[in-house]
Amino acid sequence: MYGVWTPEQVGTAEEPVLARTPEGALMRRAAYGAAQVAMRMLTERAGGVTGRRVVVLVGAGNNGGDGLWAGAYLSRRGVRVTAVLLSPDRAHPAGLEALRSWSARIVTDPDDAVPAVERAHLVLDAIVGTSARGGLRAPAPRLVGATEAAGVPILAIDTPSGVDPRTGTVPEATDDGPAAVTAAETVTFGARKPVHVLARDRCGPVSFVDIGLGPELSEPPITVLEAADVGAAWPVPGPGDDKYTQGVVGVAAGSATYPGAAVLASGAACLATSGMVRYAGSAADEVRAAWPEVVATDHVADAGRVQAWAVGPGLGTGDDGAATLRHVLDAGVPVLADADAVTLLGAHADLRTQAARVPTLVTPHAGEFARLVADLDDPPDPAPDRVDAARRAAAALGVTVLLKGNATVVAAPDGRVLVHPAGSSWLATAGSGDVLSGIAGALLAAGLEPFRAAGAAAFVHARAADLGAGTPGTPGAPLPASHVQAGIPDAIRTVRAAALTTTGAGR
Numbered sequence: 001m002y003g004v005w006t007p008e009q010v011g012t013a014e015e016p017v018l019a020r021t022p023e024g025a026l027m028r029r030a031a032y033g034a035a036q037v038a039m040r041m042l043t044e045r046a047g048g049v050t051g052r053r054v055v056v057l058v059g060a061g062n063n064g065g066d067g068l069w070a071g072a073y074l075s076r077r078g079v080r081v082t083a084v085l086l087s088p089d090r091a092h093p094a095g096l097e098a099l100r101s102w103s104a105r106i107v108t109d110p111d112d113a114v115p116a117v118e119r120a121h122l123v124l125d126a127i128v129g130t131s132a133r134g135g136l137r138a139p140a141p142r143l144v145g146a147t148e149a150a151g152v153p154i155l156a157i158d159t160p161s162g163v164d165p166r167t168g169t170v171p172e173a174t175d176d177g178p179a180a181v182t183a184a185e186t187v188t189f190g191a192r193k194p195v196h197v198l199a200r201d202r203c204g205p206v207s208f209v210d211i212g213l214g215p216e217l218s219e220p221p222i223t224v225l226e227a228a229d230v231g232a233a234w235p236v237p238g239p240g241d242d243k244y245t246q247g248v249v250g251v252a253a254g255s256a257t258y259p260g261a262a263v264l265a266s267g268a269a270c271l272a273t274s275g276m277v278r279y280a281g282s283a284a285d286e287v288r289a290a291w292p293e294v295v296a297t298d299h300v301a302d303a304g305r306v307q308a309w310a311v312g313p314g315l316g317t318g319d320d321g322a323a324t325l326r327h328v329l330d331a332g333v334p335v336l337a338d339a340d341a342v343t344l345l346g347a348h349a350d351l352r353t354q355a356a357r358v359p360t361l362v363t364p365h366a367g368e369f370a371r372l373v374a375d376l377d378d379p380p381d382p383a384p385d386r387v388d389a390a391r392r393a394a395a396a397l398g399v400t401v402l403l404k405g406n407a408t409v410v411a412a413p414d415g416r417v418l419v420h421p422a423g424s425s426w427l428a429t430a431g432s433g434d435v436l437s438g439i440a441g442a443l444l445a446a447g448l449e450p451f452r453a454a455g456a457a458a459f460v461h462a463r464a465a466d467l468g469a470g471t472p473g474t475p476g477a478p479l480p481a482s483h484v485q486a487g488i489p490d491a492i493r494t495v496r497a498a499a500l501t502t503t504g505a506g507r
């Protein structure tokens with residue numbers, strides 16, 4: 001598990017460290033770490049370091065200072081560095097002096113900068129860091145556009161410039177060029193910031209450089225689970241267990257129109273935990289045919305006892321669906337509400353009141369989220385800030401909210417937030433949400449609290465897609481939701497293996 005801190009919190013943590021270290025020491029530590037990453041990238045991508053060409057795009061603040069110092073360290077190692085000063089009057093004085101002492105080339109005219117970035121082996125984005133507001137400003141869009149058009153990789157210093165460091169929001173491109181950097185890699189300092197987990201596609205792999213802020217950092221507002229955390233939490237049977245003691249999950253899903261949702265959710269539940277899966281609904285025949293181990297009935301009232309319900313996929317939003325949801329919310333056990341159950345909660349205040357009385361996990365995609373919160377005063381909007389929107393919805397509704405997307409955001413009613421940044425986008429396929437429902441429902445039945453169940457389910461779901469799409473490190477190929485489902489056992493094996501081989505300490 002690791003934490004993510006806001007730029008304001010990082011700034012607060014920096015103050016005492018800045019006060020007790022020599023002037024500029026923190027920046028030099030950061031820049032030295034950035035130069036190490038740059039040299040590794042040059043070695044991997046350009047076959048070496050000495051004589052390779054690096055352009056540093058230098059903005060007005062300390063982020064630009066990091067870039068100038070990194071350029072100085074690279075010059076010292078024989079790299080041919082060109083610094084492009086985007087705000088020549090405000091370039092960090094000490095960084096500029098350091099770079100000048102190595103006779104690096106310094107450019108201020110964008111017309112001279114374009115050919116330089118086009119010929120570079122690597123471009124360092126030191127345009128703006130944690131103080132960024134809004135998209136890139138001229139002339140940066142032109143230079144970033146020329147870099148991308150030439151296929152030159154960009155290493156983002158601290159954050160990919162133009163992307164909101166707090167929310168990961170990316171402004172629209174303009175006629176001048178991209179409004180934000182898309183980095184091949186990012187190197188960050190002191191603490192990871194929200195952008196690193198909310199806009200993974202803009203950051204690329206993120207390297208972390210420790211500059212000694214650790215003891216000064218407060219409780220992180222966002223945490224990210226790692227494989228070992230998920231593996232350690234995954235329920236497995238012990239010698240004293242039988243099929244009932246591990247928690248029986250009930251799946252209430254599917255309809256005449258959507259029997260597949262029931263099959264995907266029930267099968268995922270079978271694969272996620274040991275024990276027993278019950279199914280109740282009109283797709284009982286289809287579920288039995290695909291998963292003979294499921295105990296299936298036509299109605300929730302006949303389903304028998306369960307320790308949690310997963311309700312909603314393919315259920316329908318009419319009276320029958322509402323009656324099913326009402327029944328499972330009345331059972332007094334934890335409930336996972338997905339898909340049509342989310343829409344029903346948005347439409348019926350009495351169901352929302354019921355949901356708040358039991359441990360409930362609601363798993364909307366963006367459209368369902370809008371319906372879920374439509375009746376609230378001042379409905380939260382994920383468009384500017386997905387973490388804030390999920391947190392506010394969870395608090396207002398008294399349920400745990402898992403907001404789907406490339407970065408899955410999980411918010412508990414008490415304010416805790418987890419983010420799971422997906423390693424790929426293969427999950428953007430019909431029915432994959434039904435698979436997530438089955439996994440999360442099974443974990444609730446096994447006794448995980450909704451917040452943990454949601455985080456662990458999102459992790460294994462995304463891992464199952466990545467493994468099913470192909471060998472890690474190779475390009476991969478699309479996979480349907482039934483193959484995501486089939487990848488659940490391998491995904492669980494990898495997280496359990498990670499738990500056995502790491503203590504998880506210090507992360």
Ligand SMILES: NC(=O)C1=CN([C@@H]2O[C@H](COP(=O)(O)OP(=O)(O)OC[C@H]3O[C@@H](n4cnc5c(N)ncnc54)[C@H](O)[C@@H]3O)[C@@H](O)[C@H]2O)[C@@H](O)CC1
Pocket residue numbers: 014018026027028030031059060061062063064066127128129130131132133134135136137157158159162189211
């Ligand atoms: N305080 C320190 O000693 C340390 C700071 N560090 C670096 O300092 C950075 C933060 O530095 P600053 O607070 O000086 O601010 P930045 O360097 O992030 O931004 C500087 C200025 O750029 C302008 N700006 C804002 N949005 C912009 C946009 N979209 N396009 C172009 N310009 C824009 C603003 O005038 C802003 O004040 C971190 O991201 C990190 O890279 C690191 O060196 C670690 C140590």
Ligand SMILES: Nc1ncnc2c1ncn2[C@@H]1O[C@H](COP(=O)(O)OP(=O)(O)O)[C@@H](O)[C@H]1O
Pocket residue numbers: 339365403404405406407408422424425426427428429430431432433434435436461
């Ligand atoms: N671009 C993406 N990258 C990674 N994961 C994604 C992406 N788009 C969707 N997902 C994930 O795929 C699943 C889709 O769920 P959902 O929208 O409910 O689909 P369905 O209703 O077809 O089952 C969610 O877990 C979501 O987080």
Ligand SMILES: [K+]
Pocket residue numbers: 063125126127128129156157158159160161
């Ligand atoms: K940057």
